[in-house]
Amino acid sequence: MIAPRRFSRLRIAAFAAIERAAVLLGGRALYRRRHLSRARLHVREEWIEVPGLPSDLDGFSIAHLSDLHAGPFLGAGDLGGVIGVLTELAPDVVCWTGDFVVHGIHNVRPLQPELGKLVGARATFAVFGNHDYLHREEWRFVEAMEPAGWRFLRNDSAVLEVGGARVGFCGIEDPEEGKVVDVERAVSGLCDGDVTGRPDLIVALSHGPQAAPQFAARGAHVVLAGHSHGTQVDLPFLRDLGPAHPGLRVEVGASTLVVSRGIGVIGAPLRVGVPAEVVVLRFRPASPSVGG
Ligand SMILES: [Fe+2]
Ligand SMILES: [Fe+2]
Numbered sequence: 001m002i003a004p005r006r007f008s009r010l011r012i013a014a015f016a017a018i019e020r021a022a023v024l025l026g027g028r029a030l031y032r033r034r035h036l037s038r039a040r041l042h043v044r045e046e047w048i049e050v051p052g053l054p055s056d057l058d059g060f061s062i063a064h065l066s067d068l069h070a071g072p073f074l075g076a077g078d079l080g081g082v083i084g085v086l087t088e089l090a091p092d093v094v095c096w097t098g099d100f101v102v103h104g105i106h107n108v109r110p111l112q113p114e115l116g117k118l119v120g121a122r123a124t125f126a127v128f129g130n131h132d133y134l135h136r137e138e139w140r141f142v143e144a145m146e147p148a149g150w151r152f153l154r155n156d157s158a159v160l161e162v163g164g165a166r167v168g169f170c171g172i173e174d175p176e177e178g179k180v181v182d183v184e185r186a187v188s189g190l191c192d193g194d195v196t197g198r199p200d201l202i203v204a205l206s207h208g209p210q211a212a213p214q215f216a217a218r219g220a221h222v223v224l225a226g227h228s229h230g231t232q233v234d235l236p237f238l239r240d241l242g243p244a245h246p247g248l249r250v251e252v253g254a255s256t257l258v259v260s261r262g263i264g265v266i267g268a269p270l271r272v273g274v275p276a277e278v279v280v281l282r283f284r285p286a287s288p289s290v291g292g
Contacts, residue, residue: 011241015266015267018267018268019072019266019267019268022072022073022268022269022270023072023073027072027073027268027269028072028073028074028075028078028269030269031073031074031264031265031269032074032078034271035265035271035275035276036074036078036079036080036081036082036263036276037081038080038081038084038085039081040081040275040276041081041082041085041275041276041277041278042261042275042276042277042278043085043089043277043278043279043280044248044277044278044279044280045279045280045282046249046256046258046279046280046281046282047281047282047283047284048221048222048256048281048282048283048284049283049284049285049286049287050200050201050221050283050284050285050286051285051286052200052285052286053200053201053283053284053285053286054163054164054165054200055285056162056163056164056165057162057165057167057200057201057283058283058284058285059282059283059284060092060162060167060201060282060283061089061091061092061093061280061281061282061283062091062092062093062094062095062120062203062224062280062281063086063089063091063093063094063095063120063278063279063280063281064094064095064097064224064258064260064278064279064280064281065082065094065095065096065097065118065260065263065278065279066096066097066098066099066129066207066224066225066226066227066260066262066263067097067098067099067129067226067227067229067260067262067263067264068096068099068100068101068108068111068115068262068263068264069099069100069101069102069131069262069263069264069265069266070100070101070102070107070108070110070111070264071101071102071103071107071264072102073102073264073265073269074111074263074264074265075107075110075111076110076111076113076114077114078111079111079114079115079118082118082263082278083114083117083118085278086117086118086278089278089280090121091120091121091280092120092121092122092123092162093120093121093122093123093124093125093160093167093169094118094119094120094123094124094125095124095125095126095169095203095205095224096124096125096126096127096150096205097126097127097129097205097206097207097224097225097226097227097260098126098127098128098129098130098131098132098174098207098226098227099129099130099131099132099207099226099227099262099264100128100129100131100132100141101131101132101134102131102264102266103131103134104134104135104137105132105134105135105137105138105140105141108141109144112144112145112148115145115148116145116148119148119149119150122160122162123149123151123158123160123169124148124149124150124151125150125151125152125153125158125169125171125205126145126150126151126152126153126171126205127152127153127154127171127172127173127174127205127206127207128152128154128173128174128178128207129174129177129207129208129226129227130174130176130177130207130208130227131266132174132177133174133177133178152171153169153170153171153172153186153205154171154172154173155171155172155173155178155180155181155182155183155185155186156170156171156185156186156189157169157170157171157186157187157188157189157190158170158189159189159190159199165200165201166199166200166201167199167200167201167202167203168189168190168198168199168201168202168203169202169203169204169205170186170187170189170190170202170203170204170205170215170220171186171204171205171206172186172205172206172211174207174208175206175207175208175210175211176208181211183211183214183215183218184218186204187202187204187215187218187219187220190202190219191218191219198219201221201222201283202219202220202221202222203220203221203222203223203224204220204222204223204224204255205223205224205225206223206224206225207225207226207227208225208227208243209223209225209227209228209246209250209257209259210244211223211225212225212246212250212252212255212257213252213253215255216252216253216254216255216257217253220255221254221255221256222255222256222257222258222281223252223255223256223257223258224258224260224281225257225258225259225260226259226260226262227243227259228242228243228244228245228246228259229242229243229245229261229262229265229266229271229274230245230248230259230260230261230262230274230277231245231274232262232265232266232267232270232271232272232274233270233271233272233273233274234272234273234274235272235273238272245259246259247259248261258279258281260277260279261274261275261276261277262276262277263276263277263278264276
């Protein structure tokens with residue numbers, strides 16, 4: 001179990017007051033115009049080299065999206081730019097790393113038709129973030145999105161066959177708010193304590209990046225996370241208000257942790273020095289080492 005971390009009541013009350021004022025001042029339209037249009041949305045490409053990667057997975061692609069935060073500053077009709085990016089990228093798989101809402105699952109219902117278009121050609125996997133457990137209604141979102149082909153990995157795993165190769169995906173409940181957070185259970189269906197039969201590529205999903213070392217120790221090649229919003233406001237004194245941000249790409253043992261800056265915002269419709277983004281991961285075999 002990973003220790004919980006919560007904001008103080010005072011900080012939550014301050015955020016709520018700023019949010020109400022920003023909504024009254026037209027914050028949602030401002031955020032859509034400044035951060036969610038196709039021209040403003042950032043696309044970050046990350047190449048991941050994996051030793052011994054089979055040729056069937058050379059060029060395999062995953063679009064990583066996170067921290068949608070449907071609510072006061074993002075609603076129905078605001079995802080045209082993101083849908084445009086996904087249409088251009090046509091990824092094999094889409095992975096979502098949580099925080100779909102700000103205040104509750106009711107925030108995301110109007111966006112279901114648009115979210116149904118944000119899927120991968122082969123599969124779509126998701127985990128929940130801390131905000132998604134408010135009122136403990138996240139199961140309603142599972143029921144709504146499964147018909148669109150989404151698969152939620154709640155301390156669980158799935159294997160995708162790509163030609164003659166196999167890609168394993170595992171994911172956990174949110175490290176802060178999940179009632180049971182079980183990395184061991186999440187990976188057990190893939191690794192089973194033995195490299196025999198292990199998928200050629202293992203991708204782990206965790207809303208909070210703090211679970212990366214545990215996944216790395218269990219053989220994940222890549223860990224995808226969100227939660228930090230890349231700091232959201234990258235200014236002195238303000239960048240530390242939100243959750244800890246370990247960096248956008250961090251090597252953790254033999255794994256690579258990729259942290260998304262996210263799509264939406266919380267508190268205020270404001271990003272400074274931190275664009276909303278879609279990350280696309282592309283995989284290739286690691287080059288043989290030179291020398292010796
Ligand atoms: Fe978030
Ligand atoms: Fe979060």
